[in-house]
Amino acid sequence: MNKTDELGPVVEMEATRYSADGVSPVEVNVPTEVPVTIVANDTEVATLMCTPTDLPHLVLGFLFSAGVIRSKEELGACRVDPVRWVAECELSRDPDVELLNRRVYTSGCGKGVMFANVAELAARRPLTTALTVTSRQIDRLASALQGASPLYRRTRGIHTAALSEAGSLPTAWFDDVGRHNAVDKAIGHGLAEGTDLGACVLLSSGRTSSEILHKARRAGIPVVMSRSVPTHQSVLRARDMGVTLIGRAKGKGFVVYAHAERVVPATPSSGSPDR
Structure with a gap:
């Protein structure tokens, strides 16, 4: 075991809890930084x-x-x-x-x-791709993202990111105190594994601001999905860059802010399960 493992992603610390029942000392889990x-x-x-x-x-x-x-x-x-x-x-x-x-x-x-x-x-060249995903796949990915991180459940202070290949459930999830770091870990894993990033959806638990969007565009990832909302700059740039930008995805619907043509809506008669 090395020192990185010894430190770990969580540290137990003493704190004081205030509630309707009074004040009491508590042990809390906080994310390591x-x-x-x-x-x-x-x-x-x-x-x-x-x-x-x-x-x-x-x-x-x-x-x-x-x-x-x-x-x-x-x-x-x-x-x-x-x-x-x-x-x-x-x-x-x-x-x-x-x-x-x-x-x-x-x-x-x-x-x-x-x-x-x-x-x-x-910003020089809009991203083009034949990739499409269905609304059911996006809802499924959002539900999976919500429960993907045991570390978040322990600390409530962690961001999670992952890559979905063509709308399928990710095989690896990455946590970090910084949402941009979590995204870099996911992209780094994809690069190391030789994943076709042009056929991926980037999942993130955090707000999609412009630096997250630029990371996706740099990697050639055509769809970015978050449980949170994008900034106005990321919406404007996604439209220019040709990136499909999805926010407010929590498993029961979502909002597409840019390039909705890549998202195929579900139809009442569609009975075939998505991957």
Whole structure:
């Protein structure tokens, strides 16, 4: 067992509960948060405040989503030091120092970060795909997302993300204190597994703000679904980028804010079960 495992995703802490019955001491579960600094070819890229699980997937997903690497093949060895919380990565080419100086701090939990050229490149060419999903599949995915995270049930302070291939139930779910980190973990896992991201739906428990949308577009993911609502910027950009943007998905209906043509509505006579 390494120190990452010893720390774990949850920490028990003492607190005081106030209720109609009075005041009492309690033991509570709170989600772990650590600062992980990503260093690529001896150049510091970013420090992410995150949950210390699935860190190799987080690093891969973040470097790809941020535009530091163009494919998983550009990332070689990556060693995470759980004492200093440093992820030392070997890249096939040095990161662009000028790019690293153009950071955009986003509305992500804690302080999200992306790089300016990601937003510029993502807006240039709308995403095209033949992928469609049914409204029943979206409801099923939303219901699965709601109960997917035991860690959320323990702490009530965790975000969850996953990739659904062509509307099927995900085989892996990823948790983090930051919704953007959870998305990077899901994307990183997809890259590592060689998943066809162009045939995927990105599921997220958190608000879809512009940085989440840019991560999806960067990965070529055509459908983004959340239990929460998008920001107005993400709606406008989704329409320009060709990304189907779904919000308020809780298993009993949802709202499509952009590119509804990819969502096939259920019909009363449709009796065949979705995958």
